[in-house]
Amino acid sequence: MNLVVKCPTCKTAVEWTKDSQFRPFCSERCRLIDLGAWGSEQYSVPVSGLPDQSDAEPLN
Numbered sequence: 001m002n003l004v005v006k007c008p009t010c011k012t013a014v015e016w017t018k019d020s021q022f023r024p025f026c027s028e029r030c031r032l033i034d035l036g037a038w039g040s041e042q043y044s045v046p047v048s049g050l051p052d053q054s055d056a057e058p059l060n
């Protein structure tokens with residue numbers, strides 16, 4: 001029984017066998033594209049530059 005998945009990058013049908021080393025991707029290229037997308041997403045963390053309000057002067 002051959003399981004076929006779709007490459008997450010280019011939507012090409014990929015046979016899920018032990019020979020398809022890049023599964024679920026159709027090729028190394030598509031795998032790298034996906035990994036790159038994840039990597040860039042992780043690097044776009046927001047800057048932790050919120051003002052520290054502990055120094056604010058108390059209002060009387």
Ligand SMILES: [Zn+2]
Nearest residue numbers: 007010026030
């Ligand atoms: Zn692909």
